[in-house]
Amino acid sequence: MTSQASGPLSGIKVLEIAGMGPAPFCGMVLSDFGADVIRVDRADAVGGPGDAQASVDVLARGRRSIAVDLKQSGGVDLVLRLADRADVLIEGYRPGVMERLGLGPDVCLARNPRLVYGRMTGWGQDGPWAAQAGHDINYISLAGALWPIGRARQAPVPPLNLVGDFGGGGMLLAVGICAALAERGASGRGQVVDAAMTDGAALLNAFLYGMRAAGLWGDERGANLLDTGAPFYETYETADGAWISVGSIEPKFFRNLVTALGLDIDLAAQNDKASWPALKDKLAAIFRARTREEWTELLGDADACFAPVLSPWEAPRHPHNAVRGTFTESFGVTQPSPAPRFGRTPAAIAGPPALPGQHTDEILGDLGLDVTEIDRMRSAGEVAL
DSSP: OOOOTTSTTTTOEEEEEOOSTHHHHHHHHHHHTTOEEEEEEEGGGTTOTTHHHHTTOGGGTTEEEEEEOTTSHHHHHHHHHHHHTOSEEEEOOOTTHHHHHTOOHHHHHHHOTTOEEEEEESSOSSSTTTTOOOOHHHHHHHTTSSTTSSOTTSOOOOOTTIIIIIIIIIIHHHHHHHHHHHHHHHHOOOEEEEEEHHHHHHHHTHHHHHHHHTTOOOSSTTOSTTTTOSTTEEEEEOTTSOEEEEEOOSHHHHHHHHHHHTOOOOGGGTTOGGGHHHHHHHHHHHHTTSOHHHHHHHHTTSOSSEEEOOOTTTGGGSHHHHHHTOEEEETTEEEEOOSSOOSSSOOOOOOSOOOTTTTHHHHHHHTTOOHHHHHHHHHHTSEEO
16 A cells, blocks of 8 residues: 555545445545545455456555454454544445444444444435335436436436436545544544435435526426537537537537537527527537547637547547546556545545455554464454455
8 A cells, every 4th residue: 555644634544344336436535535444345255256356446446455254243343443443434234234233323433432434325324215225226216316317208318327326425425424524623523424325316416406496497308408408518429420519508608619610590599499409400410520530629629618528448548638637547457536636635546456355464463463363363254364
């Protein structure tokens, strides 16, 4: 692991109970920000067939790993001892699981009142659906965030798992944890942060409620300003089968687009919805006449809110991203760099993903356990090395 002394969360110790998706994303963000993150993996994950994938799992970067059998009382006691020394605990189990393990927030906070206990679920810790199984697509459906995404008279399009798992889930859990740490600086007390993907996805949708209240968003999908209804906020296919995007919402940017394309249209009619279908057809025909690179050359400096639509594999090579260092290569994998950027305490990737149990001896040593006790725990199966 590399030094992370300059990160804004340097000195913060995080205990992450291994999980999938949003909780690991939160752990990655906190690690990038400088926190020392220990991941508690299952003992039976050590040396498994998933090691090859685990070694390149970008969401798992920057951690140390200890493998513990949480079905044994000695394993649970070990995790409690780690939580005693932690500033933050992250878990992503269904409601009640941590309590049944003996690791719930009441137990942990009684032992360590300064602990910020971060909980990541789909539906939340309570409510009629709290115990139901689900995935991103289900959580954002219930939150009202999936329905608006799609084209007119077509099915809603799942936005990968960006809205529930990562934006409304892991990212907001990280924000909540940072807020709780800031409050702890004044009160000296930790607290539970209950992050639910349904809540987070609903929050990400907040602007739509204001637009609807103002009469600027209707009841049809794909017929509004930002959902592919407007011809000036749309993606268009190019001559080479690639795509470009325009987002010329403001009149001055729309004027710049029209001027660059040499169109003769009434600029004052930009927001006349009746004219949108015809203008979209006209723009589609124009954009199909040249390649993506040709349009990038023509419109790149037009100040018309234009960009080529790049794949995730192309994006790292774009000159702007290259100058910014938006992407980096670490442990042999091209991946996004830490974000956002801090002027005085820069974030950084702390190290490669840890294999399950890779740092068990090191972490136990940090707890002050001697070789005899470590050997006993290994023999008892409480930890795996």
